[in-house]
Each structure stands twice: as structure tokens, then as C-alpha cells.
Amino acid sequence: xxxxxxxxxxxxxxxxxxxxxxxxxxxxxxxxxxxxxxxxxxxxxxxxxxxxxxxxxxxxxxxxxxxxxxxxxxxxxxxxxxxxxxxxxxxxxxxxxxxxxxxxxxxxxxxxxxxxxxxxxxxxxxxxxxxxxxxxxxxxxxxxxxxxxxxxxxxxxxxxxxxxxxxxxxxxxxxxxxxxxxxxxxxxxxxxxxxxxxxxxxxxxxxxxxxxxxxxxxxxxxxxxxxxxxxxxxxxxxxxxxxxxxxxxxxxxxxxxxxxxxxxxxxxxxxxxxxxxxxxxxxxxxxxxxxxxxxxxxxxxxxxxxxxxxxxxxxxxxxxxxxxxxxxxxxxxxxxxxxxxxxxxxxxxxxxxxxxxxxxxxx
Amino acid sequence: xxxxxxxxxxxxxxxxxxxxxxxxxxxxxxxxxxxxxxxxxxxxxxxxxxxxxxxxxxxxxxxxxxxxxxxxxxxxxxxxxxxxxxxxxxxxxxxxxxxxxxxxxxxxxxxxxxxxxxxxxxxxxxxxxxxxxxxxxxxxxxxxxxxxxxxxxxxxxxxxxxxxxxxxxxxxxxxxxxxxxxxxxxxxxxxxxxxxxxxxxxxxxxxxxxxxxxxxxxxxxxxxxxxxxxxxxxxxxxxxxxxxxxxxxxxxxxxxxxxxxxxxxxxxxxxxxxxxxxxxxxx
Numbered sequence: 233x234x235x236x237x238x239x240x241x242x243x244x245x246x247x248x249x250x251x252x253x254x255x256x257x258x259x260x261x262x263x264x265x266x267x268x269x270x271x272x273x274x275x276x277x278x279x280x281x282x283x284x285x286x287x288x289x290x291x292x293x294x295x296x297x298x299x300x301x302x303x304x305x306x307x308x309x310x311x312x313x314x315x316x317x318x319x320x321x322x323x324x325x326x327x328x329x330x331x332x333x334x335x336x337x338x339x340x341x342x343x344x345x346x347x348x349x350x351x352x353x354x355x356x357x358x359x360x361x362x363x364x365x366x367x368x369x370x371x372x373x374x375x376x377x378x379x380x381x382x383x384x385x386x387x388x389x390x391x392x393x394x395x396x397x398x399x400x401x402x403x404x405x406x407x408x409x410x411x412x413x414x415x416x417x418x419x420x421x422x423x424x425x426x427x428x429x430x431x432x433x434x435x436x437x438x439x440x441x442x443x444x445x446x447x448x449x450x451x452x453x454x455x456x457x458x459x460x461x462x463x464x465x466x467x468x469x470x471x472x473x474x475x476x477x478x479x480x481x482x483x484x485x486x487x488x489x490x491x492x493x494x495x496x497x498x499x500x501x502x503x504x505x506x507x508x509x510x511x512x513x514x515x516x517x518x519x520x521x522x523x524x525x526x527x528x529x530x531x532x533x534x535x536x537x538x539x540x541x542x543x544x545x546x547x548x549x550x551x552x553x554x555x556x557x558x559x560x561x562x563x564x565x566x567x568x569x570x571x572x573x574x575x576x577x578x579x580x581x582x583x584x585x586x587x588x589x590x591x592x593x594x595x
Numbered sequence: 596x597x598x599x600x601x602x603x604x605x606x607x608x609x610x611x612x613x614x615x616x617x618x619x620x621x622x623x624x625x626x627x628x629x630x631x632x633x634x635x636x637x638x639x640x641x642x643x644x645x646x647x648x649x650x651x652x653x654x655x656x657x658x659x660x661x662x663x664x665x666x667x668x669x670x671x672x673x674x675x676x677x678x679x680x681x682x683x684x685x686x687x688x689x690x691x692x693x694x695x696x697x698x699x700x701x702x703x704x705x706x707x708x709x710x711x712x713x714x715x716x717x718x719x720x721x722x723x724x725x726x727x728x729x730x731x732x733x734x735x736x737x738x739x740x741x742x743x744x745x746x747x748x749x750x751x752x753x754x755x756x757x758x759x760x761x762x763x764x765x766x767x768x769x770x771x772x773x774x775x776x777x778x779x780x781x782x783x784x785x786x787x788x789x790x791x792x793x794x795x796x797x798x799x800x801x802x803x804x805x806x807x808x809x810x811x812x813x814x815x816x817x818x819x820x821x822x823x824x825x826x827x828x829x830x831x832x833x834x835x836x837x838x839x840x841x842x843x844x845x846x847x848x849x850x851x852x853x854x855x856x857x858x859x860x861x862x863x864x865x866x867x868x869x870x871x872x873x874x875x876x877x878x
Contacts, residue, residue, distance in 0.1 A: 282772075282776060283776075284772050284775075284776075303775070303780075304772070304775045304776045305775055305776065305777070305778045305779065305780070307776075309776060310776065310777075311772075311773065311776050313769045313772075313773060314769075315767055315769055317767060317769035317770050317772070317773040319770060319773075319774070319788055319792075320770075320792060321791045321792055330774070330777055330779075330787075331776075331777035331778050334774075334777055334778035334779050334783065335778045378773075378777070382777075382778075
């Protein structure tokens with residue numbers, strides 16, 4: 233159990249500025265997920281916390297103690313790697329016992345700890361096997377077992393699920409969450425998969441180009457993205473974007489583009505008034521769109537043509553075109569629409585987002 | 596299997612394969628036949644009524660007896676074994692540590708150093724023995740086993756270093772990182788994790804080094820002079836070819852017996868050897 237503090241953390245190597253001024257406070261027992269596209273600096277940040285990567289500038293402290301110059305072994309952390317990094321020449325038991333033996337635990341203690349961890353993960357039957365005799369999911373469990381057996385202050389996960397097939401990934405995701413609830417150890421988890429980030433994290437940190445874009449609880453990121461990047465990265469299918477111009481007419485603001493004319497909701501009107509006569513980016517999530525009914529105001533509806541229908545069972549995704557704008561709408565599975573058909577879509581005015589076209593920042 | 600494919604497999608696979616094996620094994624067969632062929636069949640065979648070039652009807656062990664009793668062959672075997680083992684051990688030790696450093700540590704000029712080591716391997720021994728002879732004279736180790744034990748590593752270390760460097764690069768570095776987080780120092784991670792995994796690579800480097808030193812000729816010829824210090828390749832050639840007289844029987848017996856240790860080493864470690872050269876670590 234520990235608090236991890238990252239202050240003005242920077243990393244440059246070979247002239248690349250991989251991590252830029254990262255400030256992060258990870259509370260005791262918290263599960264924090266770093267997420268972003270590849271090359272965004274999330275893994276480098278994690279490796280700096282682990283002590284595998286030197287810190288160019290800034291400070292990392294665990295429980296108030298600066299660990300910048302501590303060797304990995306002295307930081308009392310455990311890490312699970314993407315390729316599991318099981319020692320191929322050792323049995324599962326020896327793999328799990330290695331860290332304890334290195335730390336000079338006596339034999340009965342090693343034995344009892346390994347057995348207990350194996351029990352938690354349900355791998356008691358595998359203890360005598362070699363890693364090559366295990367399936368992907370089993371290897372993953374052994375890698376987890378090796379981490380929890382030492383009862384470290386912080387868990388570090390580096391894309392631990394990305395080598396598993398889709399079904400197993402979902403299952404292990406749930407198990408990881410359950411494990412964290414049970415062990416209550418501070419955890420930092422790196423992934424490029426936003427679904428993993430949203431489901432696992434108490435808090436999610438979105439990174440891009442070495443810079444933290446936004447940090448917050450999953451639904452906060454989803455509902456109030458601070459910029460266009462976070463808005464497009466979180467959520468699947470991704471948010472729809474359309475470049476619109478803001479015009480004032482009849483005392484209200486209107487967002488217009490070819491084939492699309494919607495009223496700016498009163499809540500946003502104040503902020504958008506400064507942009508009148510200019511272009512902004514309108515963002516609307518697929519689930520904020522629905523087939524318009526009689527009760528829907530014409531101010532928040534538009535006509536479109538269906539281009540692709542993707543029936544997924546629990547929902548239907550409609551790829552539509554409104555003028556020059558391609559959009560995806562997530563609609564009720566009972567909806568009966570065909571390709572090339574015209575549909576009128578309405579959206580929830582509360583769930584419209586506007587972004588500055590230059591900086592991408594939310595308006 | 597389709598009928599037509601059968602003869603095709605014979606034609607394109609078994610036939611060339613058979614010819615290849617035949618070509619490779621023929622020198623050994625010739626060595627064995629000559630070893631047991633009596634002298635009267637070896638010299639002026641046209642006088643012999645039942646002469647056949649590819650086998651003999653009167654096998655004899657005279658040549659082997661002659662080799663063991665009339666020459667210092669047992670001494671040469673012992674010398675060769677000692678020198679090959681010592682040179683191999685020294686080269687392996689340096690090669691493994693050097694290969695690890697080149698594969699893993701990030702330091703200035705690491706790439707350049709790796710290339711430089713490789714280039715030294717390319718310097719032909721026929722050039723290198725001249726300056727080396729000078730050094731050996733200065734250190735007064737000429738005509739002792741040390742002359743070879745200390746000079747063989749000049750070509751074995753670059754070779755072992757490169758082979759080990761390649762092998763270490765196939766071992767995921769996460770294994771070491773994980774060990775270091777688990778509480779091992781860099782040395783412990785090397786000792787407990789990397790080296791045990793690298794055993795196939797170390798063995799194949801060792802086999803190669805052993806074979807190269809066992810067969811080495813030119814340094815042994817130049818740096819050793821007294822008959823009792825010689826190694827098998829030099830001893831056999833220098834003592835069994837006198838002037839223009841070739842003692843073919845003992846010569847071939849020496850070659851045959853001399854190749855046995857290498858054959859044994861290979862056959863024992865062939866699986867490691869293949870794994871080492873193809874370099875495969877399964878996680």
C-alpha cells in the first residue's frame with residue numbers, strides 16, 4: 233500500500249522527448265490506468281517508476297520517499313510484463329519463489345506464500361510445470377502470481393492482457409479487477425486499449441506525445457473530454473466530428489455545415505458566442521443520436537442517408553451521411569432501416585461537444 | 596501420397612541428399628580403409644593380384660600399432676586435448692561476458708566495438724602468426740603448451756563473443772528486468788536467469804571453439820618445435836612424412852583416431868548445438 237507521486241517527470245533519449253512534465257498523484261490503493269496510442273510515453277513513464285529507465289528530470293516518490301536513485305529491487309514494486317517474462321528454465325513454483333529467495337525469505341515462508349498466491353489465482357495444479365507447458369492464460373496467471381507473492385507496495389502492469397485472445401482478455405480483465413479489490417494494493421496499469429482503461433481504472437490518465445491530456449474517473453473522461461483527442465480516443469465507436477460554422481440568427485446561435493443545421497444548446501451558447509462567424513468542431517457521440525420521432529424538436533434534428541447498417545444484436549450501428557459529414561449513430565436494435573434509406577436523426581442537446589479547431593480544446 | 600510425387604521426392608530429395616552424404620563421408624571411409632590396408636596393397640598395388648581400390652581383403656592393425664608404439668601419438672593426443680580445453684575455457688569465459696556486454700549494456704562506442712571485434716576475427720592467421728611469434732619469444736613461452744593456450748583465444752574470443760552476442764539478443768530483456776525488480780542485482784540476474792537460458796548458445800560456442808583449436812595447424816606448427824610438445828595435426832604430419840616418404844597407413848590411422856574426440860563432442864551436444872546456432876528461446 234503506497235502513494236506514488238510523479239513530479240515534473242521528463243524523459244529524453246536519443247534526442248526524443250518521450251515524456252514531458254508529467255505530474256501525477258496516485259493515491260493509496262488506487263488503480264490508475266495510463267492509456268494512449270503507441271509512442272505516447274505511457275510505458276516509458278511506467279518503466280521510470282519501476283526504475284528500469286533513468287529519469288531525465290523530475291522526481292518520483294513512493295510513500296514520501298524519493299526513489300529516483302533507487303535500484304528496481306529496492307523500490308518494493310512488482311511488475312507484470314506484456315510478454316509475461318516468465319523464466320523459461322524454472323518451474324512455475326520456482327518462478328514465483330525467485331523474488332522471495334532473492335530477498336532471503338526462509339524456506340517455509342517461501343512455501344506458504346507461493347501456495348497462498350497460487351490458491352488465489354487457481355494455479356495450484358500447475359506449480360511443477362515449466363512455462364512452455366502452459367497456455368497463454370495460465371502464463372498470465374503465473375506472471376500475476378509472481379507479482380503478488382511478494383506483497384509489494386505497488387503493482388506495475390505493462391499491457392499485461394494484450395497477448396491474450398479477445399475472450400480471455402475480457403475474463404482476465406474481470407479477474408484483475410477482483411484481485412485488486414481483494415489485495416488493495418496501489419496499481420499503475422498501462423494499456424493502449426481504452427476499454428481496458430475504462431473498465432479497470434479507478435482513475436484514467438490519457439496521454440499523447442508524452443503529455444498528459446486529461447486525468448479523471450472513467451465516466452468523467454467520457455462525459456467531459458477536455459479536448460478533441462480525448463473525445464476521440466475514449467469511446468467506441470468514436471465520437472462523430474463535423475466542422476461547423478457558428479452563425480447568429482433570431483437571437484440564437486446556430487451551428488451550420490452542408491446538410492446540417494442545428495441550434496447551439498443554451499448551456500453552450502455563452503461560450504460559443506465568441507466564436508460567432510468562425511469555424512468550430514462539433515462532436516456528438518453515436519449513442520447521443522437517435523431516430524427522430526414526432527416529439528423531437530426540429531432544432532436538434534437533421535436528415536441523413538444510411539450508407540451502412542451494422543446490426544450487432546444488442547444495438548445497430550448506422551453509418552450515415554448528412555451532407556458532407558459521415559456519422560455513426562447507435563440506435564435501438566428494433567429499428568428497421570435499410571441502406572440508402574433516408575432517416576431523420578435527432579440528438580440530445582445536453583450531449584453536444586464543441587472544440588476549438590486549432591488547439592482542439594473543448595469550448 | 597500421389598503416385599507421381601513419389602519418384603519426384605526420390606529424384607529431388609533422396610538422390611541429392613544421398614550424394615551429399617556420400618561425398619561427405621567418403622574421406623572418412625578412405626581414412627578407415629587406408630588405416631587397415633596392409634603395406635603391400637598401399638605401395639605398388641599393381642603388383643598385388645587381388646587389389647581393389649575401395650576395400651581390402653587383408654585388414655591389418657599394424658599401422659595403428661606402429662602409430663602408438665613408434666611415435667609419440669598418445670602424447671600428442673594429450674597435448675591437443677589439454678590445449679583445446681584450456682583455450683576453449685578461456686575463450687568461452689571472455690566470449691560470454693563480452694557478448695553479454697555488447698548485447699545488453701548501452702555504452703558509448705558499443706556498436707563500433709562490436710564491429711572492431713568482428714574485424715579482428717577476419718585477420719588471417721597466416722598474417723597474425725608473425726607478430727605473435729615475436730610476442731611468444733619475448734615471454735619465453737615458445738615450445739610450451741602456453742604458446743597455443745594463449746594464442747588460440749586471439750581468434751576464438753572474437754568468434755565466441757559474436758556467437759554469444761547473437762544468442763543473448765534473442766533472450767527477451769524483460770526476463771532480466773523482471774529479475775531485477777524481483778530483487779536480483781545485475782550480476783545475479785545474469786547468473787540465475789540469463790546464463791542458464793543461454794546454455795545452448797554457450798555449448799555451441801564451446802563446441803566450435805574446441806573444434807577450431809583441435810584442428811588448428813599453423814600456430815601449432817610455428818610455435819612448437821620439440822616432438823613431445825606437438826599436437827595431433829602437426830605431430831602426425833611432421834613425424835609421418837619424412838622427406839618425400841609418406842607413411843600413409845600410420846598417417847591415416849592418426850587422422851582417424853584424432854578425429855574421434857571431435858566426433859564424440861558433436862554427437863553428444865548436437866541438439867544444443869542446433870538450438871544454439873538457430874537461436875530459439877521459447878517463453
